[in-house]
Amino acid sequence: SVDINQPGVIRENDEFILSCVARGSPSMTFRWFKDGTFVNLTFTPHKWIKLIKHPHVTDQYTALLAVGTARKYDEGKFTCQVEDFNIQQCKSKFVKVKRPPLVKIEPMSLTVRKGQNFTVNCVTLEGNWGIIGKYTYSWTKNKELLPVRTDSERYETLYPAGTILQVFGIEVSISNTIFL
Numbered sequence: 001s002v003d004i005n006q007p008g009v010i011r012e013n014d015e016f017i018l019s020c021v022a023r024g025s026p027s028m029t030f031r032w033f034k035d036g037t038f039v040n041l042t043f044t045p046h047k048w049i050k051l052i053k054h055p056h057v058t059d060q061y062t063a064l065l066a067v068g069t070a071r072k073y074d075e076g077k078f079t080c081q082v083e084d085f086n087i088q089q090c091k092s093k094f095v096k097v098k099r100p101p102l103v104k105i106e107p108m109s110l111t112v113r114k115g116q117n118f119t120v121n122c123v124t125l126e127g128n129w130g131i132i133g134k135y136t137y138s139w140t141k142n143k144e145l146l147p148v149r150t151d152s153e154r155y156e157t158l159y160p161a162g163t164i165l166q167v168f169g170i171e172v173s174i175s176n177t178i179f180l
Contacts, residue, residue: 001091002018004018009097010070012071012098014070015067016066018032018078021062022060024082024084024085026053028083028084032049032079034076036079046068047067048065049063049065065078065080075097076094077093079091103124103125104122106121106123112170115169117168117169119164120165121164122137122162137162139163152169154166
């Protein structure tokens with residue numbers, strides 16, 4: 001069998017581990033392929049392979065293929081090939097790697113005096129990577145989730161592309177830069 005340690009979609013920069021379990025002789029061999037091509041670890045430092053003998057089941061082995069930092073090019077069909085006494089068996093698992101949305105904040109830098117109002121826009125740029133779908137947007141203040149509406153702040157979701165935060169009558173003069 002071939003399984004993955006994370007069900008569903010893997011996000012870019014996540015780690016994932018594929019496991020291939022087989023029973024056979026101690027001389028059986030495991031090989032990993034991605035989209036039909038042998039996985040060569042010589043040129044891929046973010047991947048590793050390990051073979052484990054199951055301590056409680058006779059003749060059961062698990063071959064692991066780990067990807068330490070998933071990239072979009074790691075998406076595809078992974079196949080584990082097991083060979084024992086010239087008999088081959090292959091099992092496959094498709095891995096989907098999702099890129100994070102590309103986000104734009106305007107303005108990136110802002111200076112506001114006491115009593116002034118300001119607006120900050122956060123927009124997802126859909127077209128660049130072909131990302132399709134709606135996202136959830138929220139704002140935080142002092143590391144706390146900001147309610148949709150308070151006496152001095154409110155935000156609105158602009159479906160499906162972004163959100164706008166409005167702050168009224170700022171209480172303290174600030175100069176701040178927003179970092180993603």
